[in-house]
Every structure is written in C-alpha cells, then in structure tokens.
Amino acid sequence: MMRLRKAARVILVGAPGVGKGTQSERLLHRFPQLSSISSGDLLRHHVKQRTPLGIKVESTMKAGGLVPDDLILRLINNELNQRGWLYSNHPAGNVMTLASCAAETQSFNNDADMAAYMSSPAHARGYGSASEDPSASFLLDGFPRTAAQAKRLDETIPVNMVVSLKTPFEVIMERISGRWVHEQSGRVYNTTFNPPKVSGRDDVTGEPLVRRVDDSEDVYRQRWKKFEETSEPLLEHYARKGVLWEVAGMSSDEITPKLMREFERRFAE
16 A cells, blocks of 8 residues: 555546456555546436436436536536535635535526536636645546547646556457356456356356357447547547556556556655
C-alpha cells in the first residue's frame, strides 16, 4: 500500500477484454486513497433512488435512447462535488456549490427546462477547480469514450493521467475464445489460465458452463473495430494535452508492474 502526494485523476482506455477491470482493481488495492467513479454505477444509483435525474435517465433508457453526455457529466460533477472534490469559483466559496446539487433535487417542468440547465456553462452551475488533495484521487470508469465527451469533461475536471492499455487483437481474441461462464453465479473460467476442474462444468455446482454470445470472434471483431474508431481521436485529444501514457503487454500480469511504476513516479510520495 502506498500513499499519494497529490490528487490523481485517471482514465484507463483499452479495447474490450484488454483487462481494464483487472488493472483498476490492482491500482485501487495498492493505493487506498484512490476511489473508483463509474458512470454506469452512478446512473443505476440515481435510477434506483428515483431522483429527478434518475427518472429522466430511466425514461430515456426505456425508450431505447442513449443517455446524453450532458446528463452523464452532470452525474459525475455532482458526485465529485458531494465528496468535496470540486471547488466553486464563486466569491462565496463552497457555499455556492449547494447550487450544483440542484439537478438532483430540482424538478424540471419539461425537457426544455432541463436542457437549458444542462447546457449552461459549468461555472454558472457552481463549479470551479478540482481539489489537489491526495484523498480526492479517482479512476473514472465508463466516461469519456469519445473526444467530444473528453472536451466537455475538461471544462470541470482536469484529468492528469490517461493510460492507454495495449494488447494485440489475436491475444485478446484467444483469451476471449477460451472464456466459459456459469450463468447462475457469474463465475468465469478460462481454458488457458483458469480452467474448471472438470471440463465444461462449474467447480461449485457441477452445472454446465456456457459461452457468452458476445464472445464470438465476429462479435468481438466488430466491438474492437468500433473501439479503434472512437478511441483514436480520444487518445489524440489527451496526447495533445500531455497526459497520455501508453503501456503494452501480452497479459495483465505483464502490464501491471509497468503501470504501477509509472503511477508511483507521477503521484506517490
């Protein structure tokens, strides 16, 4: 376990199956001051709590629509603000940041009202600068996925490290093609490095294992292609800002030590 000397605001970028989840878990374990902020978890939380934002999100998702970037940014800003990690630029200091929770408590008469609120500049909603306190360190998961989203995020949250995880397509494909799942429990096996004791059977229940539909080569190839298309401009954006760091490896275990060393160099005491 290591201590941080300043706030780390980090994004991991990598193709599906590259091991973002594994690297996140290892970073969180090694650096206790680091938190994970997941846009997906925030969306689910607000839907479950029936906040005005949550109700709006739920109706969008039920209609099969994508949740607008502004709404996701709003949730992330709101979360950081509630944790005290975003400071107001207003002369009254952090008193004004109560206004930044407005979207959570505020009810909007119609979509136009909400849209107007969302599109107002971040600073008009009580946001200013991000805290440099080491305890205000986080890994942002699930957002941004595009350069346009990254530019919007820059308005309030200055990300200071973007890690691009690189593993060859063939290696990830081999890893995915060896993946078998026990549906009821979610236990995952891999014929290459984590095989079940009895082939095709769950270790605990003895029930049959299945392949996920999206673990087929055709489906994965499409997901990889889509990722490449959207991530290229995203990574270019962060390279221009001087915060991009690339790391390559054939496995998560090969990548982890390199990532830890660089993370320590940048942020650890």
